[in-house]
Amino acid sequence: MSGPLRRLSTTARETSLHGGQGPWKQLALLKTNSAVRTCGFDFGGNIIMFSTDKQMGYQCFVSFFDLRDPSQIDSNEPYMKIPCNDSKITSAVWGPLGECIIAGHEGGELNQYSAKSGEVLVNVKEHSRQINDIQLSRDMTMFVTASKDNTAKLFDSTTLEHQKTFRTERPVNSAALSPNYDHVVLGGGQEAMDVTTTSTRIGKFEARFFHLAFEEEFGRVKGHFGPINSVAFHPDGKSYSSGGEDGYVRIHYFDPQYFEFEFEA
Structure with missing residues (x-):
């Protein structure tokens, strides 16, 4: 299969978010003055x-x-x-x-703050609005940010040098790096207060896949009926999950053609 995929095919399972009891034990309680x-x-x-x-x-x-x-x-x-x-x-x-x-x-x-002294080691500003999410690559040499300025950006973990930019038309709430492919997935949508029933019909809440090197989008996955707040790849790279404002977690398993796909710039 060649050329950018216009629609990324996946299978999905949905899980409602409900409270529950588990065999957990509280080890410590730390109190704060604000959230x-x-x-x-x-x-x-x-x-x-x-x-x-x-x-x-x-x-x-x-x-x-x-x-x-x-x-x-x-x-x-x-x-x-x-x-x-x-x-x-x-x-x-x-x-x-x-x-x-x-x-x-x-x-x-x-x-970048030192965990020993608290000193600011590096300071950069590549985003123009709030940074909503930061996720590291598997080897921790890079990380990706998600921002309200409608972009996700790739940085070097040590120097904070800006490497790549992935552009969308709406705020990006979360972004994640594939552990074994040059892929990044973005999730977002409007601010929750701006969501309307019209928005859900025209598909503004798709997870969007970009090639890490070429910065080009090659696939989208529908499913959520509200902004996507969080995305994450499985450690084996064969699936990813997304959590949305609609109250659902969706677990997506990639179809075989995803692993056979070769991106052509």
Whole structure:
């Protein structure tokens, strides 16, 4: 099969989002003064970072707790707290080797913060509006951002050098990199408050697939009846999932022609 695919064929299963009980045990409870926007464990599973919103008179902070130190948990005091004075953090992930975190901001900036000193190691601004999502490649050498400025962008994880741009006509809420193909999937749509029944009929909520090197779209997958808030590839690259404002998670298994497809620029 040659040439860009106009419609990407998949099979899908839908799962409604319902609460449930499980064999989980709470290990710690950390209290904050405002809403928590992002969180994540380092790769050793010992340090957790999270960012809080600027609201109710409180400043935006990134906090770091070492879970091996019970005194930090008991006192609710992190070993490091970084203030974000200019633009609140809207997405964040741990960088390579857990030496830093990469944070996206409401104003479109990207910062790399040292996990040891809190120092800003690198600062860039390639987006013009809020960064909604950051996801790393499997080898952690690259990451992709999703933004309200209608684009997703590829960056080098160490230098934050901008590599590629994937353009759409609507806000991008989430983007993910395939673990074994040069593919990126984007999900988005309008702001939730702008969604109408007309929008659902004209297909504004498709997952869109781009070639990583050529920056060109080669396929779309329909299914959601509202903006797509999150996308993720399975670690084996044979499927992907999407979560939407419509209250459904859709799990898509790629058909055989997806693996045989060769992109021609």
